Amino acid sequence: MLKKLIVPGDLFARAQTISGLRQLADFLEANPAVPVNEYGYDLTFYTTRCIDTAQREQVHAVAALLGVTPYDDTDHGGHLNAWRSFGRVTYSICHIPQRSREDFRARSSYENNIVLDTDRAA
Numbered sequence: 795m796l797k798k799l800i801v802p803g804d805l806f807a808r809a810q811t812i813s814g815l816r817q818l819a820d821f822l823e824a825n826p827a828v829p830v831n832e833y834g835y836d837l838t839f840y841t842t843r844c845i846d847t848a849q850r851e852q853v854h855a856v857a858a859l860l861g862v863t864p865y866d867d868t869d870h871g872g873h874l875n876a877w878r879s880f881g882r883v884t885y886s887i888c889h890i891p892q893r894s895r896e897d898f899r900a901r902s903s904y905e906n907n908i909v910l911d912t913d914r915a916a
Contacts, residue, residue: 834882841889849889850874856887 822828839856841849857864857876864876868891877886 831882834879834884836884836886838886838888841887846889846892849891853887853889860885 822830841852843849843852853864853874853876860876860878862876862878864874866874868874868889873891874889875886877884
């Protein structure tokens, strides 16, 4: 299993994220007039390593920590995901394979060449 070294910048970002979540929870608890989403919230981490195998290993490692089985839709052009809900807040980790990213960029490259009828009126 891939073992990631934690560097000081990671620790700082992690501490800031945890602190921010606690501050938000305290704020929402102290201010019941502030609305919240009835269906909850998602906190998603997208893998950032440049090699697909390392990203897949990272998803599997986090899935083990979450105590869940990853959902692998990569054979159908999808993503590899693992998630766990904590009340109405879901933490998820997502790996988008290199091939899917390349396909998306290729499709998007034509975006500026297409003008919809509604765009012409503007």
